[in-house]
Amino acid sequence: MQTSDMSLRERNRIDTWTAIHNAAAELALAHGWTQTTIEKISSQAGVSKRTFFNYFPSKEDAILGALEPSIPDAALEAFEHSDEDLAHRTVDLTLAVIRASYPYEEGRARRRKLMKTLPELGSRVKHLSVGVEQLVEPVVLKEMLRIAEESPKQFNQSAEDAARALTLYAHTILRFAFTKNPDAIPEQGTEAVASAITTFREVIQTSIWLT
Template sequence: MNEMNQGARAARRNQHWMKIHEAAVLLVLEKGLAATTVDSIAAEAEVSRRSFFNYFPTKEDAVLGTRAPWLPEADWEEFVSSKLEVLPRTAKLLAAVLNTSTQAGEGFRRRREMVRAFPELRRRTHVHVQAAEQLVADALIERLKPHQAALLAHELPHDPGAQHALVLLAGTITRYAFTEDPEEFANDWQSAVVRASAMFSSLLDPPVR
């Protein structure tokens, strides 16, 4: 019974989230970003201003359909146990974290269209990217248990500066995978990230001729 109640609450929350998002997109397309306010979005969605901020921290997030990123435990465990080399492994982890801030599939497409129509929204997407990179960087430093660190000792750099560089490079790979083929990224981001990682690895470590 408790699981059923939790499922019903989650479904209602997703419904309210989508209603606010749809209202924000409708108003911005009709009036423009500057003329659209949190109050007007809340009124269109038939929710209170307080309820709006329970779902979105800014009107830009409501328009983009984005939320603060977080690190899923399943993706962290996959990172630790993965057989991939450390660069594609980190890029996949970062992409997974980034995906928590937005809807996959159609959500990617709509967000791309809104950013294209209103370039000023790009600043808000950068905030989420930086937050995701920080989450991954912190995890590499703080969350690896001794036995996990031992497993990755031959791959993961110990120097914090090098770990930061690894995360930044993973971010570059993820952005390349998205910009190279946004449709493929929306449909199968894991494969897109792995392929992009292979390209970057070949550039960073070219074969000897």
């Protein structure tokens, strides 16, 4: 999270959010899922239960350091004005939403460890992943319809199906990049994502001729 150019109130809010997340993650690593209660998290973070729920809807989100998926304004603007093709833009947009969902980059190694050791987090991670797709897909659909109006090219399938397929394609590329390089999500992992895009394109192009 960037705290420069923020008001004191905004910085205090980020500090409280971070304190709750750190307390939750540290307790979960030390004591496991069952023993990590909202009461203990709140106590270690120095906040009330009411304050806890002002920042996180659940214990899972506090442990993960997760926010409900949203599309950053800058990411949407980049998607709409990028010179890249639509597939590449969809990957970039999806990546931006994922990054915004897990803003505490300093804790990413710890989060990976938590996801490996606490299977209870799996359903929440999956839910957040679906939330990312549900945000990205209508944006892609809108762009596809705009392109269709301006171009003589026609889709061989419905625009809705095409948008859904492209959204899933983008998410799959990012999952591949992440398995190859766990640091592919942060900003410095952009090269790993670009490499994954190239790999998928080459494999798809090659497989067309492998009959």
